[in-house]
Amino acid sequence: MLIWTTIKLALKSLYANKLRSFLAMLGIIIGVGAVISMLALGAGAKQNMLDRVSSMGTNLLYLRPGQRRHHGVTTGTHQNLTLQDAEAVLKQISNIKAVAPVVSRGGQLKYFNKNTSNSIIGTTITYFPMRNFEIEKGRAFTEIESERMARVAVLGSETAKKLFEENDPIGEMIKINGINFRVIGVMKEKGDRGWFNPDERAIIPLSTAMKQVLGVANVREIDIQITDKADSKKVIDDIAVLMRKRHRLQPEQDNDFSVRDQADIREMLTSFAKTFTILLGGIASISLLVGGIGIMNIMLVTVTERTREIGVRKAVGAKDRDILRQFLIESLIVSGVGGLLGVALGFGIARIVSMMEFSTVVEPQSVILALSVSAAVGIFFGYYPARRAAKLDPIEALRYE
Incomplete structure (x- = not known):
């Protein structure tokens, strides 16, 4: 048939x-x-x-404190990264485009009778281009403002909406953990990431955050941007050698830091x-x-x-x-x-x-x-x-x- x-x-x-x-x-x-x-x-x-992940910047490495261990058990996180570590990475490691030391902590932002709990980020001006944060209104803080520990803040779009609704926040005074700050900029919306929302944050100068708001001597992480042609694995190895030398670690001692590649996070x-x-x-x-x-x-x-x-x-x-x-x-x-x-x-x-x-x-x-x-x-x-x-x-x- x-x-x-x-x-x-x-x-x-x-x-x-x-x-x-x-x-x-x-x-x-x-x-x-x-x-x-x-x-x-x-x-x-x-x-x-x-x-x-891509929207948060390209060619990024993240240098962070390592886990503190006692008899094989994790007991906390080393707080041992310094501004000098960031400077050393920038000056002594090849194929480094920029570095941005970062401190952060949750905090309370208040504007008259409105308040919101957000992430408070203290960092340098290089953080904005590294992380692809664009300014929609106003401006980012300057190097001079960082050196003078100026009390200025750049808000995420969602934070600005919560505090000011449809009003213009530029030039307004807000309180961050009870301290007065002037709003100088609002970032362009990036969208909720699911596990975190980059639009719910306030970014302030690193020196201001460390000495006036958070009261810390060490940084939480150092964001590192490498050049397009750089071999990220070699750069990571070079950073590890430098950090072990700077932290005076003996050959038998484990690293008291970690270096993560953005590609590892993507994978x-x-x-x-x-x-x-x-x-x-x-x-x-x-x-x-x-x-x-x-x-x-x-x-x-x-x-x-x-x-x-x-x-x-x-x-x-x-x-x-x-x-x-x-x-x-x-x-x-x-x-x-x-x-x-x-x-x-x-x-x-x-x-x-x-x-x-x-x-x-x-x-x-x-x-x-x-x-x-x-x-x-x-x-x-x-x-x-x-x-x-x-x-x-x-x-x-x-x-x-």
Whole structure:
């Protein structure tokens, strides 16, 4: 029997039982739609995290205090990074573009009867270009203001909204931990990062933060920007050698600092996002399995109802492989059409989810994967009913009422 004739017979049979065919498709439609939408959510989360990391600057290294350990147990964090360490890195390490020592702590910001709890960042003027912070209103503080420990602040966009709503904050006086500061700038919005919001912060000169607000002698971290052509691994090794020398560590002593590469953070987030995507896709795939079982059940009922038809076809010369092929094609059509409708459903769900401020990305490979799996489900779960139909004895089939 020609394949095209078999396909026409399969389509005719499915069309004659439209409701049953749709019910058989329904599980596949829901399964593929769930897989597409879940994979889109996972891919969107991955892309969102990577975009957020990139938006915080490029070619960055983070020099931070190491963990303090006692008998193998972490007991705290060393507070041993100094401004001199930052200067040494800038002057003695090759391929360093800029450094920005940073101190930070949560604090209370107040403007008349409005107040908010935000992150207070003390740093140098190099921090703004390194971290891609753009000034939307006003200006950043100057080197002279840093040297004079000026009480000036640049606010994140969300912090400015909470304190001033729609009013212009430039030139207004606010209190940071009870100390008067003049607002000189507002940064352009970056958006919530999920694990932190860079728009909820106040950035003040490093000297002012260390001596007047936080009262600390050491910095929390040193942000380091390397040149585009620099080998980040070599730079990290050079920094480690310099820091061990400056901190007078013996060969048998562990580092009392850590150096992280922005690429390491991207890799970690990518790995997390992949795991998250696989988990979501695995959960959604269960519905595809249920859809396959639904196809098998419907096809078994169809074989039973068409037993006499099968007997007639065999009596006039149809071979077992012809019967097997027809029922397999019917199963494949059901799963294939269901897969296509499921893709449309998945796109729709992803679109709706994206309107709820969740990032979604429907990748071509996820569509191909979902359609391939739906076709495989159709063949796998359709094979047993098709084989059962092909093995029917024509004499017994003709006697079936």
